[in-house]
Amino acid sequence: MDDILWIFNDAAADPAQVVQSHLIEANSKAERVWNDANKSFSLRKIECGRIVRGVLGMNPVPESATQKAVPSSIGEGLSGIFDRYYRENIYLIGRTTEEAYEVQGRYGEEVVELLGTAGAEYESRAVTRVQTVYGVSSMPLLSLGAEGVLPSG
Numbered sequence: 001m002d003d004i005l006w007i008f009n010d011a012a013a014d015p016a017q018v019v020q021s022h023l024i025e026a027n028s029k030a031e032r033v034w035n036d037a038n039k040s041f042s043l044r045k046i047e048c049g050r051i052v053r054g055v056l057g058m059n060p061v062p063e064s065a066t067q068k069a070v071p072s073s074i075g076e077g078l079s080g081i082f083d084r085y086y087r088e089n090i091y092l093i094g095r096t097t098e099e100a101y102e103v104q105g106r107y108g109e110e111v112v113e114l115l116g117t118a119g120a121e122y123e124s125r126a127v128t129r130v131q132t133v134y135g136v137s138s139m140p141l142l143s144l145g146a147e148g149v150l151p152s153g
Contacts, residue, residue, distance in 0.1 A: 003129040003130065003139070003141055004070065004141065005061070005067060006061055006125055006129055007115070007122055007125045007126050007129055007141075008067060008068045008069065008070055008122065009061055009065040009066060009067050009068055010065055010066045010068060010121075011059070011060075011061050011062055011065040011121070012121065013059045013120070013121035013124035013125050014058055014059055014124055015120070015124060016112065016116065016120065016123045016124040016127055018124075019055070019058050019059065019124050019127045019128060020127050022054070022055045022058065023052075023055050023127055023128060023131065023133070026051050026052045026054070026055045026133075027052070027132065027133065027134050029051050030047075030048040030051040030052055030133075030134035030135055031134050033047045033048050033051065033134070033135075034048055034096075034134040034135060044135065045096075045135050047135075048134050048135025048136075049135050049136075051134075051135075052133050052134065052135060052136070055128055055133075056128050056133065056136075058128060059121075059124055059125045059128075071118040071119075073117075073118060074114055074115065074117065074118050077114045078111065078114065078141060081107060081110045081111055081114065082107075082140055082141070084107075084110075085103050085106060085107040085110075085140070086103070086107070086140055089103055092104075092138055093138060093139060093140065094137045094138065094139060095137065095138050096135070096136075096137055096138065097138075100138035101132045101134070101138060102132075103138065104130070104131065104132050104138040104139075104140070105131060105132040107130065107140055108126075108127075108130040108131030108132060109131065111126060111130045111140075111141065112126045112127055112130065112131065129141075
């Protein structure tokens with residue numbers, strides 16, 4: 001839900017290409033830390049968090065921002081992308097494994113591209129919310145479009 005609130009609002013946003021370049025740079029540093037088997041999980045998570053913090057803070061949502069509904073024109077597309085990457089890989093959601101990051105990276109690229117068709121600001125904010133960020137759990141956008149995918153109860 002936090003990702004949906006962060007992405008879908010009327011606040012201004014930096015160009016997606018700028019955010020993407022900062023994310024690539026931060027991820028290249030954080031990935032080396034993340035894959036350092038000599039460091040404990042908690043230390044790797046803390047160090048990666050420090051590296052990516054600035055990028056994750058790009059495009060903050062001011063209190064004065066008005067939330068927007070997810071555009072109906074992209075709902076079916078979001079569900080289709082989710083199905084392609086997660087229907088058979090539900091166990092990857094919330095993971096910080098290399099496989100989860102790989103799936104999240106491919107999923108995120110498609111979602112960011114689709115959101116760009118609905119608005120450049122959505123595309124920009126989605127870069128850091130749905131693409132791979134080392135040290136942050138893999139998490140797709142979940143919506144009513146994904147209903148029935150996750151076990152109920």
